Amino acid sequence: MKLQSALETASASQIAHVLIEALPYIKRFKGKTLVVKYGGNAMTDERLKQSFARDIVLLKLVGINPVVVHGGGPQIGNLLQRLGKTSEFVQGMRVTDAETMDVVEMVLGGLVNKEIVNLINQHGGRAVGLTGKDGDLVRAEKIALTQLAPGADEPEIIDMGHVGRVKSIDPRVVDTLVRGDFIPVIAPIGVGDDGFSYNINADLVAGKMAEVLKAEKLMLLTNTAGILDKQGGLLTGLSLAEVEDLITDGTISGGMIPKVRCATDALNGGVASAHIIDGRVDHAVLLELLTDRGIGTLLLRR
Ligand SMILES: Nc1ncnc2c1ncn2[C@@H]1O[C@H](COP(=O)(O)OP(=O)(O)O)[C@@H](O)[C@H]1O
Numbered sequence: 001m002k003l004q005s006a007l008e009t010a011s012a013s014q015i016a017h018v019l020i021e022a023l024p025y026i027k028r029f030k031g032k033t034l035v036v037k038y039g040g041n042a043m044t045d046e047r048l049k050q051s052f053a054r055d056i057v058l059l060k061l062v063g064i065n066p067v068v069v070h071g072g073g074p075q076i077g078n079l080l081q082r083l084g085k086t087s088e089f090v091q092g093m094r095v096t097d098a099e100t101m102d103v104v105e106m107v108l109g110g111l112v113n114k115e116i117v118n119l120i121n122q123h124g125g126r127a128v129g130l131t132g133k134d135g136d137l138v139r140a141e142k143i144a145l146t147q148l149a150p151g152a153d154e155p156e157i158i159d160m161g162h163v164g165r166v167k168s169i170d171p172r173v174v175d176t177l178v179r180g181d182f183i184p185v186i187a188p189i190g191v192g193d194d195g196f197s198y199n200i201n202a203d204l205v206a207g208k209m210a211e212v213l214k215a216e217k218l219m220l221l222t223n224t225a226g227i228l229d230k231q232g233g234l235l236t237g238l239s240l241a242e243v244e245d246l247i248t249d250g251t252i253s254g255g256m257i258p259k260v261r262c263a264t265d266a267l268n269g270g271v272a273s274a275h276i277i278d279g280r281v282d283h284a285v286l287l288e289l290l291t292d293r294g295i296g297t298l299l300l301r302r
């Protein structure tokens with residue numbers, strides 16, 4: 001049921017109950033940092049975009065410090081298509097030649113980043129957009145991938161062009177913005193020691209950012225209800241050991257593996273909890289953070 005229609009049919013005491021339910025969570029997370037990876041469906045549907053921006057503004061107003069890291073794979077794909085270029089993906093990552101890197105930088109650092117900044121500001125927040133280049137925030141190194149071609153004995157080395165991984169993060173610019181009550185909105189582009197730009201998967205940047213900022217939580221929005229079991233049921237809470245078992249027995253596969261790895265790396269790096277939640281749900285971030293039930297999968301170090 002949509003929040004609006006739920007509120008229309010709810011009694012005053014039910015509405016009050018919902019508000020009061022948020023109180024212990026607000027107290028617990030006040031002053032803490034929350035890194036949110038924003039991407040997928042939540043970024044293409046107009047209603048979901050508005051609901052995401054309102055969630056972020058509300059969190060900031062109650063004293064929680066959201067830091068947004070965004071993706072934009074489909075938006076990059078759209079512009080490339082209009083320019084007559086196609087992308088090849090290897091292990092879920094876009095092979096990025098110099099021309100494609102220009103498009104990635106224009107779309108992520110320009111269109112997508114500024115759209116999110118504007119959305120948040122329209123709802124009363126004060127967002128500032130950054131790429132990893134600003135304030136020397138994200139240092140990248142070129143990724144080296146190997147792949148075993150069918151019938152080959154030896155794995156071949158794949159040149160991914162300008163695809164990078166996070167080498168280091170200097171959080172000073174983000175800390176400065178947070179202290180000034182701004183909401184940082186970060187595009188996943190890093191700069192190499194060679195001076196070139198690198199295209200980095202947004203989940204990777206979000207996970208490392210959470211670790212370096214010593215965030216209380218990492219939230220990854222995606223296009224499923226969370227981590228699902230073999231029957232398609234939602235797994236609401238998992239430990240690191242349980243996650244490993246689910247990868248080994250094939251329950252977690254495909255694009256969910258690197259996503260879960262980013263989350264477990266962040267937990268091992270000191271982040272208290274990681275959440276994989278459904279970006280297709282209105283107000284997903286608020287529901288996960290400020291209600292007893294939550295909506296997605298909560299990963300804990302324990
Ligand atoms: N156990 C699982 N639970 C949920 N999704 C899974 C699972 N195993 C594999 N997947 C797949 O992983 C996908 C999410 O990864 P991906 O498409 O890369 O996400 P995003 O585009 O949000 O970064 C899901 O849509 C689903 O197809």
Ligand SMILES: CC(=O)N[C@@H](CCC(=O)OP(=O)(O)O)C(=O)O
Nearest residue numbers: 039071072073093094200201202
């Ligand atoms: C190397 C690589 O693949 N980078 C991604 C960066 C954007 C991203 O991660 O966007 P989503 O979160 O929407 O998938 C890309 O070029 O699509």
